[in-house]
Amino acid sequence: MSDVRRDPLSRATAALGSPALGTAIGIVGLVVPVVGWAVDRVNLKALLLVQAVLILFLAAGHLWVRRNYIPLRRANNLKAMDDAAYYDRVRAQLEAELISDYGEIADGHLRVYAAEVPRLSTLLVNTVTEAQAQPQRILAADLTTNPTLLTGRREYIAANRRFTEAGGRIDRLFIVHAADLARQEFASSLLSLVGQHRDLGVTCGLAVRDRLRADQAVDVVIFANAAALVEEEQGDADYNRGRSSVYFKNVGRWAGRFESVWGHGADSAPRVLQAYEATARPMLDASTWDETRVSATVADL
DSSP states (O other), X not given: OOGGGSOHHHHHHHHHTOHHHHHHHHHHHHHHHHHHHHOTTOOHHHHHHHHXXXXXXXXXXXXXXXXXXXXXXXXXXXXXXXXHHHHHXXXXXXXXXXXXXXXXXXXXXXXXXXXXXXXXHHHHHHHHHHTTOSSOEEEEXXXXXXXXXXXXXXXXXXXXXHHHHTTOEEEEEEEEOHHHHTOHHHHHHHHHHHHHHHHTTOEEEEEEGXXXXXXXSOOEEEETTTEEEEEEEOOOTTOSSOXXXXXXXXXXXXXXXXXXXXXXXXXXXXXXXXXXXXXXXXXXXXXXXXXXXXXXXXXXX
């Protein structure tokens, strides 16, 4: 963010921690005593006052830097490494990645990849309770192309259970293509997943992906009004791939998109799921799947 868009306090504190300002103050601190010694009629009180002001500026700048930046410890003796040049290259690369990640999260955004995604998801769920973020609610929209992927995330599911048992509310929206809803194997996996989440205390809903706008068909989990985890590339069962972003700013816009699909009353997502289940579950239980009839039901949802 540019200085033009910062508030006056932010600009003042940034200037206070500026290396250039620190260098200038240090030079002035050296020059002032020399000038005082060279000038016979110097006012000693004024000199001490100037020195005191300079020391306060330096101390304030130091405190600001420690508060806003993470100090990285360097190797005490680079030559002690078996291959100093190799070590230094690896250290520089890892340090650059670390600084890049912290730079992002300082701006309210974080990228996560592959196996990091379910681990971070669990952390975000747990933190809603620990931080007492309000409301104690999680909104989750899932672009469901393979229901079995969600059943394997044991730590995340356990975190969901703890959250609901502590009094939190979870609304989970399954966004599914109409063609998938008509397939027996997919329907069986989906409704098993729905049953699992209901056992956790989750309120489940359904939306037909083919009827949603592009901005509504988004895989996102909103944690209270504090964070939104947006899945940009769906992972696989072994977490060999997958990419998501966490946003800590403007979370309300993601909640608004979710609620526009979740709806209210007779057309709400939970009612849509109930209507689908009323047709699909009896057929699955009796092994009398009729794809044509299910497709007709989906068309009426």
